[in-house]
Amino acid sequence: MPDDLTLPEPVGSFPAAGQPVPQHWSRCFGCGDQSPAGMSMSFTAGEGLDVWGRLEVAPRYQGGPGVIHGGILSTAFDEALGMVCRSIVDGPVVTGHLEIDFARPIPLGSVLEFHARIDGSIRRKVYASAEARIVEGPTADPDVVVATSRGLFLTVTAEHFEKTKDFVDGVPERPFGTSSI
Numbered sequence: 001m002p003d004d005l006t007l008p009e010p011v012g013s014f015p016a017a018g019q020p021v022p023q024h025w026s027r028c029f030g031c032g033d034q035s036p037a038g039m040s041m042s043f044t045a046g047e048g049l050d051v052w053g054r055l056e057v058a059p060r061y062q063g064g065p066g067v068i069h070g071g072i073l074s075t076a077f078d079e080a081l082g083m084v085c086r087s088i089v090d091g092p093v094v095t096g097h098l099e100i101d102f103a104r105p106i107p108l109g110s111v112l113e114f115h116a117r118i119d120g121s122i123r124r125k126v127y128a129s130a131e132a133r134i135v136e137g138p139t140a141d142p143d144v145v146v147a148t149s150r151g152l153f154l155t156v157t158a159e160h161f162e163k164t165k166d167f168v169d170g171v172p173e174r175p176f177g178t179s180s181i
């Protein structure tokens with residue numbers, strides 16, 4: 001992480017603390033309500049440049065016997081880190097780099113709580129980090145961090161999606177750009 005990062009003020013479009021942070025795109029695998037096979041994650045704005053996220057670990061997310069697949073957990077972190085970027089960016093961002101530390105096994109049936117924050121920003125780069133805890137389920141312990149993540153996100157313009165917009169599956173009820181922010 002560069003040492004010349006700044007911590008910007010929150011953008012006006014970011015919800016007040018405790019309010020839901022809406023899905024960014026209804027077809028998103030992580031948060032969209034028009035993605036039936038998706039993860040249906042939900043998010044709430046924190047007190048500062050942070051968000052809280054929730055994921056129910058469904059049986060179909062299995063990797064090893066009885067535990068969450070690492071790729072699913074990575075996707076959840078990607079979503080949580082991307083969502084917190086909305087606290088300082090009033091427009092789209094995409095993931096440039098994502099790293100995960102898998103600290104404890106996460107059983108199917110768990111409810112995971114994610115806490116993601118902005119670490120800093122410079123030019124188009126936004127650095128964010130997050131941790132996950134099991135808050136419901138067989139091994140729930142809100143004092144234990146079961147995984148952590150750091151990511152680099154880049155702000156992009158709407159043109160970034162110009163080449164792929166024709167591949168959208170079906171007609172979204174709330175097209176990108178009008179669905180949320």
Ligand SMILES: CCCCCCCC/C=C\CCCCCCCC(=O)SCCNC(=O)CCNC(=O)[C@H](O)C(C)(C)COP(=O)(O)OP(=O)(O)OC[C@H]1O[C@@H](n2cnc3c(N)ncnc32)[C@H](O)[C@@H]1OP(=O)(O)O
Nearest residue numbers: 024078079082083086091092093094095096097123125154
């Ligand atoms: C599913 C997307 C939905 C988006 C909708 C958004 C709306 C709502 C908004 C917000 C909520 C978001 C919630 C989303 C959650 C899920 C997000 C995802 O999973 S996104 C899919 C995976 N990611 C990609 O598909 C990117 C593929 N990569 C690219 O398109 C390019 O590589 C891109 C845009 C990331 C950078 O390319 P360049 O040409 O625009 O920029 P250059 O000039 O190369 O880099 C700019 C700076 O960034 C650094 N940089 C770029 N990539 C880096 C990397 N991998 N590692 C380190 N630095 C990197 C460079 O060194 C440069 O730094 P210097 O300013 O010079 O200091």
